[in-house]
Amino acid sequence: MSKKVLIHFGPPKTGTSAIQRWLQSNSQVLHEQGFFYPQHSVDSNGVSSGNVLAIYDRAADRTLSLNQQKIRQLLDQFEQSRAHTLVLSSEFFFQRLLELSNALPTAVFIGYVRSPIELIDSSYNQSVKRHGNAEKIKLRPNVNARPLLQLKEYGGQIARSRLRLRAYLPSSFPQQDILADFLPSIGVEGYLTKQALVVNPSYSLEALETKRWFNGFELDELAHKLDNLMQRYPGEQLDYSFIPADKFEKFRKQTVSLLREFRQAVPFYQANALINHVRRSQQAPFMEQNIGVEQFSDVVNYIQAEDPSLYKALCQRVHVNIRNPLYRHDFKAVLPEDKRFKRNFSKLLWLLKVQVKKLFVGVNSTRAASGINRCSKGSNDRH
DSSP states (O other): OOOEEEEEOOOTTSSHHHHHHHHHHTHHHHHHTTEEOOOOOOOTTSOOOTTHHHHEEEOTTSOEEEOHHHHHHHHHHHHHSSOSEEEEEOGGGGGGHHHHHHHSTTOEEEEEEOOHHHHHHHHHHHHHHHSOOOSOOOOOSSOOOHHHHHHHHHHHHSOGGGEEEEEOOGGGSGGGOTHHHHHHHHTOOOOOOOSOOOOSOOOOHHHHHHHHHHHTTOOGGGHHHHHHHHHHOOOSOOSOBOSOHHHHHHHHHHHHHHHHHHHHHSOOBTHHHHHHHHHHOOOOOBOOSOOOHHHHHHHHHHHHHHOHHHHHHHHHHHHTOTTSGGGGSGGGGGSOOOHHHHHHHHHHHHHHHHHHHHHOOHHHHHHHHHHHHHHHHHHHOOO
């Protein structure tokens, strides 16, 4: 039996989460058809990093390094199985295709080509959702061609028979379901097309601006919980764009030109359909990037109803950061201040000052205590 290795690499914002969720949840169906997909964790919204840790190690600083031993163990497991095809999926593979093509010289790589203009709003939304971005969108002078240039580079260094690219064009998928496009392309049979399950959806405008404001208070462990809620928040403004109309038209023309050049260098499935879609598509309604206190209050009320402990933690996080410039915003009035928490926080600072005085003497003690005094004063000040 001929054994094959298929590596799905995304790239980001091309339906990867939906693909991985299905593969993870349908191991029995895959097994019966001769596919081996290593299991991995998935969060409460069905989002994951895929199989990246099946062959990579992640260091404390989040950098990845290819683990040859993991690869050998995985391939041994695959060889001993009855499966004819090993499938791996992760967006982290996108930046590492050359490394992977050398480590797995018979592997075939599968990915999607998405219109650069569509990535602008989508990528910004993702930066607020997952990467703690608290800034308003900053538009480049020109559309970002980097993903296409990266794919073009791969097309010049990886044999064409090993690099399968498909247009990311949901309007052409049955029921706009990417699984109905992806699964047949790798040989999985019998998938019944249905209304696509949205995984890792973009925020509504109200949820986005609420999360962006909270991001300015360094959410840390609260960020993931808030993200889960904001994905489910039923906002009124779901369809929107932060790109002014004149810039959108400029970016549209640039995108068409880039896709035509890319098609010439690296042919891909439904390239013409994608180019025509960009030429004819309508921009989502342009929106200024702000919401009012009433809209913010609606989102906060939703957080309180769905997760009271998160609501309380967010209130505390905001009110212990009164020197943060964002604290001056009217939004803070929506979040009640926990007086008991404030007293306990002040007491903690006082105890810390006492301990510093015991540990240090002379000038060092004076300087250290002075710093804590300033912090203690800040916890009681109001701008």
